[in-house]
Amino acid sequence: MRMNEKQALDAFAALSQETRLRIVKLLVAAGPEGMPAGVIGEEMGGASSSRISFHLSHLEQAGLLQSRREGRSIIYSAAFPALSGLVEFLMRDCCHGHPEVCNPAVAALSSCCETEKVPAHV
Amino acid sequence: MRMNEKQALDAFAALSQETRLRIVKLLVAAGPEGMPAGVIGEEMGGASSSRISFHLSHLEQAGLLQSRREGRSIIYSAAFPALSGLVEFLMRDCCHGHPEVCNPAVAALSSCCETEKVPAHV
DNA sequence: TCAATATCTCAACAATTATTGAAATATTCA
DNA sequence: TGAATATTTCAATAATTGTTGAGATATTGA
Numbered sequence A, B: 001m002r003m004n005e006k007q008a009l010d011a012f013a014a015l016s017q018e019t020r021l022r023i024v025k026l027l028v029a030a031g032p033e034g035m036p037a038g039v040i041g042e043e044m045g046g047a048s049s050s051r052i053s054f055h056l057s058h059l060e061q062a063g064l065l066q067s068r069r070e071g072r073s074i075i076y077s078a079a080f081p082a083l084s085g086l087v088e089f090l091m092r093d094c095c096h097g098h099p100e101v102c103n104p105a106v107a108a109l110s111s112c113c114e115t116e117k118v119p120a121h122v
Numbered sequence C: 001t002c003a004a005t006a007t008c009t010c011a012a013c014a015a016t017t018a019t020t021g022a023a024a025t026a027t028t029c030a
Numbered sequence D: 001t002g003a004a005t006a007t008t009t010c011a012a013t014a015a016t017t018g019t020t021g022a023g024a025t026a027t028t029g030a
Helices: A005-017 A018-030 A037-043 A050-061 A080-091 A104-117 B006-014 B018-030 B037-043 B049-059 B080-091 B103-117
Strands: A065-070 A072-077 B064-071 B074-080
Touching: A005 A018, A005 A080, A005 B006, A005 B018, A018 A037, A018 A050, A018 A065, A018 A072, A018 B006, A037 A050, A037 A072, A050 A065, A050 A072, A080 B018, A080 B080, A080 B103, A104 B006, A104 B080, A104 B103, B006 B018, B006 B049, B006 B080, B006 B103, B018 B037, B018 B049, B018 B074, B037 B049, B037 B074, B037 B103, B049 B064, B049 B074
Parallel strands: none
Antiparallel strands: A065 A072, B064 B074
């Protein structure tokens, strides 16, 4: 998803608050299936439901999450294309003929896909 | 550069302001050599020098830029390892056995290194 | 329909962050 | 040394953003 400056600003603002950053990381780890708002609230510890609701809709407004209703619950999940787009926006035009400058970023991102292969704490 | 939550929050907060995001993108495109504060200010249009100075030190404080003095000028440049670290922090643990979820992000980032090969608007 | 569950909206207040302009610091060159 | 250049610091004010708690909306099953 190609992003413009306004969208990137909204996304970065949304990610610059502790509870919201934790929610995004929780849902990134949860994968495409997502989690109900109530469960997300429990994982966040002592935040009121109205506060969690506010943060969830802020994140959805910023395009970083999407939601669907399932019975009484609203299920939120990470918007993976938007996250990719944000990464691409930030690093766009980073090389100008010197790929070694941004290749470490590519390597860092690639390594996230290998989590399960790495032993926890040998 | 492996990042903790506090560092990531500071970085996202720094990136969530229009002038600062533009400064980072200007310096990402400028590469490791960077640019003097005064030139950055000119590129940002009508912002006062104190405002630019404030934003530059905010970004340096957040670890996204570094500075060095050269004569009367202070040269700012992008902290590429921190940018990579931020990308890695955001997407850490994203797959859980399903690499197809975050591979688009890897592809988006890889493509930034090919800017010069792509014709502008065919 | 009614009670229970899950989540959201709203308004008042608190906290954080941005902007401005004047003055201070550091460097260079005559 | 003193004037000119480049940049930073500071304090006051303006603007934005976060929090709280009460009440509203939507859904389910008895």
